[in-house]
Amino acid sequence: MAPPPPVVDIKARSLEETPTWAVAVVCFCILVASILIEHAIHMLGKGEVAFVSSYGIHQLHIFIFVLAIFHILYCITTYVLGSYKMKTWKTWENEAKTVKYQYYNDPERFRFLRDTSFGRRHLNFWSSSTLSVWIVCFFRQFYGSVTKVDYLTLRHGFIM
Numbered sequence: 001m002a003p004p005p006p007v008v009d010i011k012a013r014s015l016e017e018t019p020t021w022a023v024a025v026v027c028f029c030i031l032v033a034s035i036l037i038e039h040a041i042h043m044l045g046k047g048e049v050a051f052v053s054s055y056g057i058h059q060l061h062i063f064i065f066v067l068a069i070f071h072i073l074y075c076i077t078t079y080v081l082g083s084y085k086m087k088t089w090k091t092w093e094n095e096a097k098t099v100k101y102q103y104y105n106d107p108e109r110f111r112f113l114r115d116t117s118f119g120r121r122h123l124n125f126w127s128s129s130t131l132s133v134w135i136v137c138f139f140r141q142f143y144g145s146v147t148k149v150d151y152l153t154l155r156h157g158f159i160m
Helices: 020-044 054-096 099-104 117-122 130-140 148-158
Strands: none
Touching: 054 099, 054 148
C-alpha cells in the first residue's frame, strides 16, 4: 500500500513567486517598527542620569578583553592537551594492528565481561549507584580518563 501524498498548502508561495510590492511592504513595516522602538528608547533615556558612566564602559571593555584573552588561552591549552592524548592513542592504535594483539584478542573468542580488565575497571562496587558513578567519573576525568584498556575495548567493539 502506497503512502498518502504529502499535504501541500495551496496558498503558500515561495519567495520567488511573491509579488515585489508585498515583500517591500513587509520590509517597510519592519523598518518603521524598528525606528519607532529606537525613538522610544531615546525618549526613555533622555536626560536624568546616564545608564553607565564612561568609567564603567571602560571597565567593561577591559573585562571583555581579559575574558577574550583567557578564552584563547583556554582553547590553546585544550588543543595541546587533546593533541598529547591523541598521540598516546596513536601508539595504542599501532599496537592494536600487530599480529600478536589480533591473535590474543580474537573477536570470535567469547569472554564474560567481568573477566576482562575493562570489566574489572568499570564494574566495581561504585557502579551500582548512579550518584557514585557520577562522582567517580568526575574525578576520573582528571587522571586516566581513557586508559589503554578502555581504548582497546572500544576499538574492539566498534571498529572490528
